[in-house]
Amino acid sequence: MHGRREAMRMTGHALARTASSIRIEAVTKSFEREVAALDSVTLDIEAGEFFTLLGPSGCGKTTLLRVLAGLEQPDSGRVEIGGRSMAGVPPHRRSVNTVFQSYALFPHRNVRQNIGFGLEMQGVPGAEIAERSQAIAELTGIGTLLDRDVAQLSGGQRQRVALARALVNEPDVLLLDEPLSALDAGLRAHLQLELKRLQRRLGMTFVFVTHDQEEAMVMSDRIAVLNAGRIAQVDTPQGVYEAPADLFVARFMGHENFVPIRQRDATGVDTAIGRLDGDFGGGTHLLLRPEAIRLDSDAREVPNRFMARVSERLYRGGMTEYRLDCGDIQLMASCANRGQPGHEVGETVEVGVSDRGTATLAD
Structure with missing residues (x-):
């Protein structure tokens, strides 16, 4: 691990980043005999891509994210990350981290302790935890907040802490489940650009879930529009907006x-x-x-x-x-x-x- 970090050292930050491709093949998932949340979904995500799953509530986008994270198991189909099958691989064995909508921070820990929690659980030495936590805090704009209590933070600062906590573990893929939805419009617009810049700088694979069409177009390299558990269209933001595949996609994009x-x-x-x-x-x-x-x-x-x-x-x-x-x-x-x-x-x-x-x- 140390060698990988040194090989990809960024100026001023001892941080390692690799990126993995994702292959989702004919994945189906149902809950309690209801209509399939995912209906034979097939999707390829390139390494280092900012890829967005876009659609209305109940379309299956969060279920698909949870399948990638290993929090849900598909009824059928296959998931590969970095060319490796994820069949039977538990969440903690996947080089994947998730930023949730609620942030899920520990209120009894300060910012530094929240960021380093995952490394602590892995048994990483304290000096390395401190170094990596400091580096990722600087990268995400919270380097001066490390000793502050989480309760003292604004919504935007909490979002950055959750992001730093996920990134410090050096995953190959970062999953983001509507992480900006609780923020006010002005801060949300600012963090959209900030998150995209961070992804470009790190070169990491980001899979982002949102129901906000403008957010998806601003941030994404490509977008998959989901409808009732199926992929309605996969294209660039320009392609989805200017050449929607059908009336559903066109209406959802605001036309x-x-x-x-x-x-x-x-x-x-x-x-x-x-x-x-x-x-x-x-x-x-x-x-x-x-x-x-x-x-x-x-x-x-x-x-x-x-x-x-x-x-x-x-x-x-x-x-x-x-x-x-x-x-x-x-x-x-x-x-x-x-x-x-x-x-x-x-x-x-x-x-x-x-x-x-x-x-x-x-x-």
């Missing part, structure tokens, strides 16, 4: 503009908002991304145009959102504010739609 396709031919499609020319691919619905919808003078830059009425206007600082009534269809457009007067409620505007800002979805 609202869905237009049924009535008929298609070689040059375009007929829809409830009119004829749209372009290459829209297959599928039953068009997804029109709000930021790709053009209004008035901007609309004249694209070939597909029609008229609509502004039913609602929402000012959001750098952007203004407009709800547009287009016959039986309501669309939402998101337009950059460039110091010009906006459109008023009740105003009729020209709307432009390009196939570049459009995805075609199946039901």
Whole structure:
């Protein structure tokens, strides 16, 4: 172990980091004869990747994390970490650590003692515990808090202690179960970036669970969207947002503009908002991304145009959102504010739609 740390010594910190790939193959897990929490899930996570499991409550993302940690055993299927099968391997024998939503800190121990607890249980000498605890505390921004009681810490500081406690054991994989969900919005946004920077610096494999779409897009190299125990889509943040695999993924990612396709031919499609020319691919619905919808003078830059009425206007600082009534269809457009007067409620505007800002979805 000491040799591995020396081989991967970082400037100013005697910390070792390796990364392991993860292979999940046809994993199924049910509880008490209910619908499968995991239904034949197959997934490959690359070594050193920041990978996020994203989905609504009850979709199976936390169950999958617990299977990786060894806290749950799959009914069937196979899990490999670093090319090694985890069948029958208990949690304490896996090179995996978990940061829980509740942080699970020991209230009767100070920060230093919380961080070093796992090393103490492994019988690591006291001098090495002190060195490694100090190093990881500095790396996670709590180097001045080591002698402070946990009860005296803020929510963000407690999150850092839980993270340091998991990292100090030098796992090959770090599992994070919604660790930022209890924080206020401003601190949460700050720690999202901080956590991503830390992962890049360490080069460790992170598997992150969240139900927050924006959080997943900001932090992840790739995202797996889960739906009812199955993988709905695996892609980069851009891919999941701009080219969702189906209506479920599109709705979960916050999209609202869905237009049924009535008929298609070689040059375009007929829809409830009119004829749209372009290459829209297959599928039953068009997804029109709000930021790709053009209004008035901007609309004249694209070939597909029609008229609509502004039913609602929402000012959001750098952007203004407009709800547009287009016959039986309501669309939402998101337009950059460039110091010009906006459109008023009740105003009729020209709307432009390009196939570049459009995805075609199946039901």
